[in-house]
Amino acid sequence: MSQNLKIRFVPGRYAIARLPVDASLPAWLNGPGFRAVIHSDDETTLVCLEDRVPQGVEADTGWACLRTIGPFPFDAAGIVRALIDPLSANGIGVFVVCTFDGEHVLVPSSEVENATRFLEAAGHVVESR
Template identity: 30%
Template sequence: MTTAQRLHIVPSQFMVEHLPNATFPDDDEWIALVRAPEGLTVVRDASPFAEAERWIGFYGDASHGLETPGMLAAIVGPLAAAGISVFVASTFHADLVLVPEHRLKDAITALRDAGHRVENSAGTLPAG
């Protein structure tokens, strides 16, 4: 089994927020929520006016289900080796892997070097 994947860059930019005293956000403008003892983590589309760090998402185009081992590791491993931070929100079918916007080019290079195909909505991204 190969873990090389075709990844699409999600057209949206995201923000990752920590709400330490919340159990649910005040609005319904979120993409993913994780409730933990230390508070709520919220992933949402980045506002054009927000000064928070922006994250770019990679999402696989092939559903792999929960029983397929190594799919997420095949993506985050090369990013970790390149020193790129990630935030991951997993779905039933695939994983949304976020990287800081300023590291996008480095992330694309690391993923391609690991054998993944990286595309945006217009098709394959140019090299470099």
């Protein structure tokens, strides 16, 4: 089933950083803007505004963040797929973080205009930046 979603950009440029699995959460993570902490068996991944990440921390910078305007029922099928299919089909890499009320899709900042165009062509409504 096709999903037509309402999407907005979250202000700022974001970084995806990697810390050791046993690292404590750093103070630089705190502050305004979207931020996420993902712990796995072998690493800790942080997402935050890129200007917060200190030199020397392994990070990929230059990401823009799109957010669905929800919430959606947890059993709603196809939400993430509806977002990433038009992007992936057109060669745009993504990093996805789902929250209780919605999905955050990070795309390279250099691809914002293309991502917007592909999402709108797929029937989604992208609020202007």
